Amino acid sequence: MMKQEELVEEEGKLQGQAEIWKIMFSFAESMVLKCAVELRIADIINSHGHPITLSEIATSIGSPSPDINCLARVMRLLVRKRIFTSSKPNSDDKEAVYGLTNSSKWLLRDSTEPTLAAMVLAEDHPWLMAPWHYFTKCIQEGGTAFAKAHGCHIWDFAAANPEFNSLFNEGLACTSMVVVKAMLSAYREGFAVMESGTVVVDVGGGIGMAVAEIVKTHPHIQGINFDLPHVVDTAPQYPGVSHVGGDMFASVPKADVLFLKWVLHDWSDENCIIILKNCRKAMPEKGGKIIIVEVVLEPEGEGLFAETGLVFDLLMVAHATGGKERTKIEWKKLLEEAGFPHHKIIQIPALPSIIEAYPE
Template identity: 60%
Template structure:
């Protein structure tokens, strides 16, 4: 019996290694579905299941799509619960049709939805962003500033500033995740903006987040503060002033500082510098910093706990010293940055809110 059990465990282990080895196939098939807009095509038919021929006929710039190839990709995506499959007998002829429909997962692939991860899937699986992952073993052996720099010869911010295509894809990816996180923030942090008159969103990209804040809180005078090459692409937003600058040098004055998915890009030393500049930017007694980040639970079983660990490796791939952090690590950073008090507020999202106070 012991021998049989060992043999079964070895077999399961082999199967798991195969799955891990080719897990990239899932993300590549997902990327294909986004690029072909398969979810959008099904959605345009009222969301009711349709045939492969109907899907293929609606693929842009494709006069003769290969339906057998499409069928093989869809078969894996159905297995992964991205789409549904239904087999239906046609009345009279007795022939069977195969119909594909949407699931609660594929609805996150719709390009025109406010809740879409499609742009993030495109940038996350682009050869430019995947290349640094291939440098992990070299990075571990030799160290260095970032895996991204080993792959491309420059850090991600320099790369973006000199590559408009990458910069636009990156901004689109950040904007789509911001819309999703914004909804969670507005649901779980309703009273967080009520008592402040002025707010600066540090590293706010093209202003998606701060636009939603001022829309719901008309009394707030808001500043979207970021790198000049990002700010130049930001649209005009009522109630928002776009300001280009360097958060390592100075942050505009305000009652409160807001930072979403900023500090995880930087080393502990850099985070302390940013936090100290935040401390200088706000009133000594009444000011606060609202930080929206992952709070790692390495042994947790929550909905997003495992993806938090994946994001930690993503930081290793794309940033110079960036990381996701546990509560104890956040506590240490905040204290060194001039914020001895804090509280963590859970919201329905991958991220949590860390509200920090200078006194």
């Protein structure tokens, strides 16, 4: 008979084994999530207005001969992960019905509300999954995983590949809408107090959705979307917003307020300082400020997004050009070196926070 200490040790080993199995196959969760978005399963259920059977889902996915057994196995894991619900009606001869949860609502592709569907399709695409296989080489040799996987940095790859450029920009645009909605809610007064005609430049603003939402909510603001020429060339027109192509490492359009959302985490400290100094040059001598929207890492934190922040830091290894997520101390040091000695951090109901920085 095993002693108590031996039982505890064996139980610990078994728990450790189970954890390794779980982490080893955690990619499967991402893949079934992507499958659900590609098949528009959340949209199908949502369009019915109530939970529906597996057969009803299968007949709506747009395939002449769907494999309902495979669909059932995918849905079983998604129910286990609480992405969807499953319940059996009070009758033995009736099929179980599947419904939406607070999680699956973030997978809708036809919603008027911001969702994460486009980001799921982008991040789980082979183009963006491939760099994760190069972490060992990054540690052994240095360099960036995306360049090791594809032979060039992500921005050059996007410039040469219109399909990837579209996929990547749509993914960034959808997360932009999620974050901007949270920001506009928590930082309403920050924009409202700006004087009429205040120029806000969104540096690295992609196709301009973020600054368009800011101007739409606060029409007294004049918006400029600034990004690489091949990016703004695909940008739609928005009321009150002009698009400017250029290179933020060379110069930034003149503005009263510089807005940078999920830009600085793509770059090394040295490159961030160049960008921030160019932003400083674009400001008036007095009264200007930078609004930065970025993750503030809490490595030991227990917050809702604390662990996701650490994953995002590894995402920078996979996709960025020497970038990283930063702690409060690292943000303070970076801003001071770039000529912004004063800043404050404002929490918003989203993964990143607002960092408001001033040159004086």
